[in-house]
Amino acid sequence: MLPASASQLLNPTDVRREFLRLLPIALFVIVFGIAFGLASVQAGLTDWQAILMSVTVFAGASQFATLELWGQHVSLLPLVAVVFAINARHILMGAALYPMLRELPAGRRYGILFLLTDANWAVASQDYQNGRQNLSVILGGGLVLWLAWVAGTVFGVTFGGLVADPEQYGLDMVLGCFLLSMVLGGKRSPRVLLIWTVAGLSAVAAYWLLPPHTHVIVGALAGGVLGYCWKERRHGG
Structure with a gap:
């Protein structure tokens, strides 16, 4: 597959299409933004602090985790570590996108990564496996998810009592099901199946045996190391 030019990777028409493509997922992101807005106010953040955090950080799980450490005296080092x-x-997600990102100027390359999420990375990764370089979904899809997260936070700090517990309605499973559908829709081979199996089993083991949140890193590293060591055989040239 020949490398695409920067203009081809971020065509405005493609960016708009990917914006709409992830719009259904964004509707569920709004719900979690509402929950974060409510939780942040209950934790002692002002409305503008909660909104500013969502605008500049844009990392749902991390933002919820910081609320556990929030207080009159915020301990910066544990906060950064968490x-x-x-x-x-x-880090691994960005590395996986490097074959496409290297075609962009440095400023645009690092700017687009601000909008990187699990959802648009999964789509870009699946498209790449199927022979298409699709950075437009990182920009367009990431933008609609960012807008949804910020809008949800704004709504949450104002009317958050309407959706205090998204898990009660099973909404916490939406992103997981979406990512699973991306995996099942990707390239199928014994190599890919084994990589996902090792990553999944490693993550489950780490979830039960290691400190909170480390299962994500362990699963990603286990699958990534196996994928690196077991190179995909390329046919032709």
């Missing part, structure tokens, strides 16, 4: 541990998977 956020880094939860978001460390983005």
Whole structure:
């Protein structure tokens, strides 16, 4: 597959299409934004602090985790450690996108990564396995998810009591089901099946045996190391 130019990777028409493509997922993101807005106010953040955090951080799990450490005297080092541990998977996600990202100028490359989430990374990864370089879903899909997260936070700090517990309605499973559908829709081979199996089993074991949130990193590393060691056989040239 020949490398695409930067203009091809981020065509405005493609960005708009990917924005709409992830709009259904964004509707569920709004619900969790509402829950975060409510939880942040209950934890002692002001409305503008909660909204500013969602605008600039844009990391749902990390933002919820920081609320557990929030108080009159915020301990900065544990706060940074928790956020880094939860978001460390983005290091591997960004590395997986490097074959496409390297075609962009540095400023655009790192700017687009601000909008990287599990959902748009999964779509981009699946498309890449199927022979399509699709950075437009990182930009367009990430933008609609960011807008949904911020809008949900704004609504939550104002009317958050309407959706205090998304898990009660099973909404916490939406993203997991979406990511599973991306995995099942990707390339199928014994190699890919074994990689996902090792990653899944490692994550489950780490969930029960290691500190909170480390299962995400352990699963990603286990699958990534196996994938690196077991190179995919390429036919032709």
